[in-house]
Amino acid sequence: MKTLYFTTIVVLLVSMPFSSKAGITDDAPRFSLGFYTGPVVPTGAERLTEYWGIGFITGFQTGYFITENIQLRAEIDYSMYSFRRARFRGQNNYPESQYKITNNTSSTMNLSGAALYFLPLNREFLLYAGISGGMMYVEIGDINVGENGQELTAPGSSKSGFSAGLTGGLEMRFWPSTSLFSELGYRYGYTPRTRTHYVPLKLGVNVYL
Numbered sequence: 001m002k003t004l005y006f007t008t009i010v011v012l013l014v015s016m017p018f019s020s021k022a023g024i025t026d027d028a029p030r031f032s033l034g035f036y037t038g039p040v041v042p043t044g045a046e047r048l049t050e051y052w053g054i055g056f057i058t059g060f061q062t063g064y065f066i067t068e069n070i071q072l073r074a075e076i077d078y079s080m081y082s083f084r085r086a087r088f089r090g091q092n093n094y095p096e097s098q099y100k101i102t103n104n105t106s107s108t109m110n111l112s113g114a115a116l117y118f119l120p121l122n123r124e125f126l127l128y129a130g131i132s133g134g135m136m137y138v139e140i141g142d143i144n145v146g147e148n149g150q151e152l153t154a155p156g157s158s159k160s161g162f163s164a165g166l167t168g169g170l171e172m173r174f175w176p177s178t179s180l181f182s183e184l185g186y187r188y189g190y191t192p193r194t195r196t197h198y199v200p201l202k203l204g205v206n207v208y209l
Contacts, residue, residue, distance in 0.1 A: 030065040036183070036204025040079045046194045048081070048138065051088045052106040055081035057200045063116075071128075073114045079200065081106045094145055105141040106156075108196065110134060110163055110187065118171075126179075129168040136163035136189035138196045161191035169202070177208045 040057040042048045059077025066072055083104040089096060112134025119127045143154040169183030182203050189196035 031209045032061075032063045032071075032206045033209065034061045034063070034181075034204050034206040035059075036061070036077075036181075036202040038201045038203045040081070040198055040200040042081060042196075042198045044195065044197050046196060048106060048108075048140070048196055048198070051084050051104070051143070052081035053084050055079055055106075057202065059110075059202075061204075061206075063206075069118050071116045071118060071130075073116060073130075073132075074112070075114070075132075076111045077109070077200075079108045079110075079198070081108075088143070092145075099145050100147045102144045102147075104143045105139075107139050108189070108198065109137040110189075112163060112165065114165075114167065116167075124173050126171040126173070127169075128171065130166075132163075132165040132167060132185075132187075134163050136161060136187070136191065136196060138189060138191055159191045159193075161189055161196075163187055163189045171206065179206045179208070180204070181206060 037056065037058045040055050042052060042055075057077055057079040059075055061073055061075035063071045063073035083106070085101060085104070088094070088101065088104075089099075094101070112132045114130050114132035116128045116130035121127055137158070137160045139158040140156040142156045145152045145154070165185055165187040167183055167185035169181055171179050171181040173179045182201070185200050185202070187198055187200065
C-alpha cells in the first residue's frame with residue numbers, strides 16, 4: 001500500500017504541467033533562489049588583463065517575477081583569475097631558473113540588481129535578456145619575485161566603484177519548481193583611474209518557491 005501511494009505521488013508530480021505562456025502563470029511560484037558557477041574572461045586594455053587571464057565565477061542570485069514576463073533579480077558573486085606566469089616572466093625578463101614568483105592573485109566581487117525580460121520559446125525553454133547595475137570591488141594582489149630574503153615586490157591595489165552590465169540567457173524548466181540555466185554577460189566597472197570589464201559565462205540552477 002505504501003509503495004502504491006508513493007508511486008502515485010511521484011506520477012502526479014512528474015505530470016504537473018509547465019507554464020505554456022511565459023516565465024510564470026498566476027498560480028506559479030514567483031520567487032526564486034539560484035546558484036551558479038562558470039568561466040570568466042577579463043577584457044579590455046586595463047590592469048586586470050595585464051598579467052591575469054581566464055578564471056572562474058561563483059555566485060548566488062534571487063529573483064521575483066513582478067509580471068508574467070518581467071523579473072527583478074539581486075545577485076552577489078566572486079571571480080578569481082588565473083595568473084599568466086609566462087607572460088609576466090617574458091615581459092620582465094625573469095628567467096624561471098633564477099626567480100621564484102609567489103602571491104599572484106586577482107579577483108573581483110560584484111553586488112548588483114537586474115531587470116530581466118523572459119520570452120517563452122515553448123513550455124520548457126525560456127529565453128531572457130536584461131540590464132544590471134550595482135557595485136564592484138576589484139583586488140589586484142602583490143607579485144613577489146625571488147626568495148631567501150631577496151624578494152622584489154610588484155605592488156597590487158584594491159578599488160571599488162559602480163558597475164553596469166548586459167546579460168542574456170536560456171532557462172530550461174525540467175521540473176515545475178526547478179530549472180537549469182546558462183547565461184552570458186558583460187560587466188563594466190567604473191573604478192578609479194581605470195575601467196574593469198569582463199565577460200562571465202554562468203551555468204547554474206534556480207529553485208522556485
